Amino acid sequence: MSILVDRNTRIITQGITGSAGLFHSQKCREYARDECGRKEDVLVGGVTPGKGGTEVDGFPVFDSVCEAVDKAGANTAMIFVPPPFAADAIMEAADAGIELIVAITEGIPVLDMAKVARFLEDYPETRLVGPNCPGVITPGVAKIGIMPGYIHSPGSVGLISKSGTLTYEAAWQLGNVGLGQSTAVGIGGDPIIGTKFIELLDLFEADPGTEAILMIGEIGGDAEIKAAEHIRDHITKPVAAFIAGKTAPPGKRMGHAGAIISGGKGTAAEKVEALEAAGVEVAESPADMGAALKRALESN
């Protein structure tokens, strides 16, 4: 079992005619075919306005997401559209009835994402993951994103992370202690993102294929603190966590007034404290993520 991605997932790539879009579409196709033994096409095509009716490396290209839904039965969109047009691409996918939108694009203006967040309120059936994220993978079934497939093996750990390469590191460490993942989700490091820690914690809690959860956060904002409170009150499965940025210099990225809203929250120390208070096994070192999850499982 898994969350977000399963055997019914049919992906289209928005921005498939760009170099990154095409490269990763090919990798996603190869992963499903070669590493998951899927016979049917999981990546069913792409969208680039103005290039509808053409084909790129065997992928049919459509003018609009609507057309891709109608003709190719797409229910999932992977977005590689450049930053100036990415917000529009997300809204188009939602409007076309896409259930899961995975926005890989890095560098979208934050106010564009504020508008997207408002827009998506009218589409409660649509889930956005990202932007600025590595994507979602259910090992052995399908991957939607840019993560290297081979470091992920099927298993029972639900993995949630703000950071791309740290997700790879975590998956690799889990592999070293003999644990695979039910699903791994990179939620993205931007100020405004679609799916947050808490929603994924609930999905993993409800997923019979997930036995434990590894959560990777970082400094800034208070999402990890809220997640800690949520874990304390609603999550029964064992949880391990790591918070990156203990030694980051204060004030370098976070503007002056940024600390006000969360009432001074945002440091790694506070996040670690909140997670530990919620019974989470917190890895002290980034090299200890896999082992921490194992400890969480064993002490349960």
Add this chain to the structure above:
Amino acid sequence: MKIHEYQAKQLFAKAGVPIPRGVVAKTSDDAAKAYGELGTKVCVVKSQIHAGGRGKGRFKEHPEQPGVVLVKSPDEARQHAERMLGSTLVTIQTGDEGKQVNTLYVEQGLDIARELYLAVILDREVGKPVVIASAEGGMAIEELAAEHPEKIIREHYDPALGLQPFQARKIAYALGLDAAAVKSAGTFLPKVCRFFVDNDCSMAEINPLVVTGAGDLLALDAKVTFDDNALFRHKDFAELRDLNEEEPTEVQAQDAGLSYVKLDGNIGCLVNGAGLAMSTMDLIKLHGGEPANFLDVGGGANVKQVTEAFRIILADQNVKAVLVNIFGGIMKCDTIVEALLGAYDNIGITVPLVVRLEGTNVEKARQMLADSGKAIITATDLTDAAKKVVATL
């Protein structure tokens, strides 16, 4: 991207946000002339640097000279300007090294009845801009937030709709403004909120926002930062950038598409991905070392960019060892090694180098390292890498 107070005020003026009259001065003569032009008995001479706390700040070269000063004659303006221009202002936000003042802003004196605090920032949890206001103007807002959180007013608004008139009134009444000032706030606040959205700000702070005796609202200070991701649609902002205010290596890194922050330690770090880069710093510290920098080469860097990254790290005189930590996804490990080996020839690496590679094309990359004959220390995992690099010092 940060800009100076005078630049922010010029943008405010264009957007119809009321500001005091002011003149930019690059020389002491300019400052004296500005006093005459403004025509008020008292004028204010303000240092222009990208840091707060200027009023309480003092100059290294002139320990008695404050960064912001009231003057009552052209001669006084000139004398202060002479001490300020070209000197180094140290404030609580600049650090001990301070910042050189190259520009002054001379402003008219005002009949000030009240000083308020106003800022618009993005609330990342709610996903909307929020107005933050307080009747306690001039005070450091962080202190106020910590000591008297109840004195801070917050009002979110929809970026597409802007701040509605009733919201402006709500804020004005909460600030305890009188009838005339409530009316001024009814136009002032929505304009600032519109400004924030139209210019893709990440922050617009006015501290203090003053209420004059006549009940008008004016932005006495202005601190504006823009969302770097949105600069593509504000090409005109490029000319507002002041490179003197930025760390030269950080500018160099930015131009190469790298994310670099200089720190005080002696172990240079070259990592892919922000989260892994931060974690690498954490790990170095955990094992008793001090990172010299944060450097994320990004997901799809090429040999040229990685070479530039080595150049930037090695240019830092404090660097006594370098740790390369790569978990290849899109980034291929052999790309890193190609650049690394090139750096020995092009730049000359004289400090110990510890390399930890994992991910895409790792076998090929390891072979390249082994075949190179260079004295590179390889590590198998994160902990091993951190221990080895600390041990070289």
